[in-house]
Amino acid sequence: MTPPPEASGRGKWMAFLAAFLGWMFDGFEMGLFPLAGRPALRELIPAETLGDAPDKVVGVWFGYIIAIFLVGAACGGVLFGWLGDRVGRVRAMVWSVATYSVFSGLCALVNAPWQLGVLRFIASLGMGGEWALGVALVMEIWPAGSRPLLAGLIGAAANVGFLMVGFIALGLGRFVGGIGEALGTFLPEKTVQALLANGGWRMLFVVGAVPAVLTFLIRLFVPESERWKQATVGAPKPRVVDIFQPGIRRSTILGATLAGLALLGTWGSLQWIPTWADKFSGAKGAREWSQIWSAGGAIVFTIVAALLAQKFNRRIAYFGLCLLSLAVSQYLFRAQPAYGNYFLFIVFLAGGFTASFYGWLPLYLPELFPTRVRATGSGFSFNAGRIIAAGGTLVSGQLVAAFGGDYARMCAVISLIYVVGMVVIWLCPETKGKPLPE
Secondary structure, X not given: OXXXXXXXXXXXXXHHHHHHHHHHXXXXXXXXXXXXXXXXXXXXXXXXXXXXXXXXXXXXXXXXXXXXXXXXXXXXXXXXXXXXXXXXXXXXXXXXXXXXXXXXXXXXXXXXXXXXXXXXXXXXXXXXXXXXXXXXXXXXXXXXXXXXXXXXHHHHHHHHHHHHXXXXXXXXXXXXXXXXXXHHOOOOHHHHHHHHXXXXXXXXXXXXXXXXXXXXXXXXXXXXXXXXXXXXXXXXXXXXXXHHOOOOHHHHHHHHHHHHHHHHHHHOOHHHHHHHHHHHHOOOOHHHHHHHHHHHHHXXXXXXXXXXXXXXXXXXXXXXXXXXXXXXXXXXXXXXXXXXXXXXXXXXXHHHHHHOHHHHHHHHHHHHOXXXXXHHHHHHHHHHHHHHHHHHHXXXXXXXXXXXXXXXXXXXXXXXXXXXXXHHHHHOOOOOOOOOOO
């Protein structure tokens, strides 16, 4: 097969920028609920339902909505990944970003917990799809030697979004009066009060609509993958079932398992840190600072993880990440250090080690699948893992209730999942030094 023509330098950087910003805003959208969820649910759930144990009721709803989000992201990964293999990475990416932006913004208008769950589900379809499309596009356009660093940077992008939403939430809390005055110049007073009530959680979701602007950048300036174009010439249109054909099926199952274990550790355990810190410390800004420090660690360690996977090999790197994630999670949730600088440092490490998989997965998953089904296979593997994580978050919510609102005890139990990852990785193929399959 004739090698596909190489993209221009400008084209490569525009593709990377689109993938980075798309995943960064994905992270922003994902980071909204850990910060906005508790105040939103305490406002939306009737007082008679909250009763004398509001944290138990909020914890169960929190788990339900995260699980719904994860199922939606899994469905979106398959839907938009398949669409990307049929109509192109770029066109499908435009629709995925538009979907998560618009429906995230609409969350500001909800009046009941079930409405929040429905809109988060639809928004998550686009979030799940963007990851697969951005990763496939960058891995196909850039040369092999650049892929580890780019995978790490893309993995870090989501955590830049987490960091952004943490600082924006802090800003809303500190400057709510000034923001209210600014909004009051063109919005009714009643609307402004609703947007900024209870920590401004509705305003956070309004900001979540901003990534829609990115769709214009993608459509105008990002080149399509020549490798994809070449692979689809004269070939039958790809189907989702193709990733379960002999020769590909094993990669699909193992990829989904590896992603699922990492995602379960994050969503079933680490995503509860802001809520836990807010509850046990009672300190102003505990939720926001916990998320900021966790995201800061994640930005650093996602890049390091991808580089380590290249220096050693993919399997040793994944095993080491599981071991470190297990150790720091067990210490954080069992020792339960008092809220303060030391606590935030441990949260930095926990966020870093447990998020480092998201620098490893963009490198490894595309190496498992041929070009014609790369977006579908990578998207399914990463996002089918969310189904596993969704089950874990439902269990998390129930464990919080069973443990009398003890978030730390629940997180310590769920984070034991990393032990399974330390075993499963040795069943997977080593792909270091091998070209992307055609």
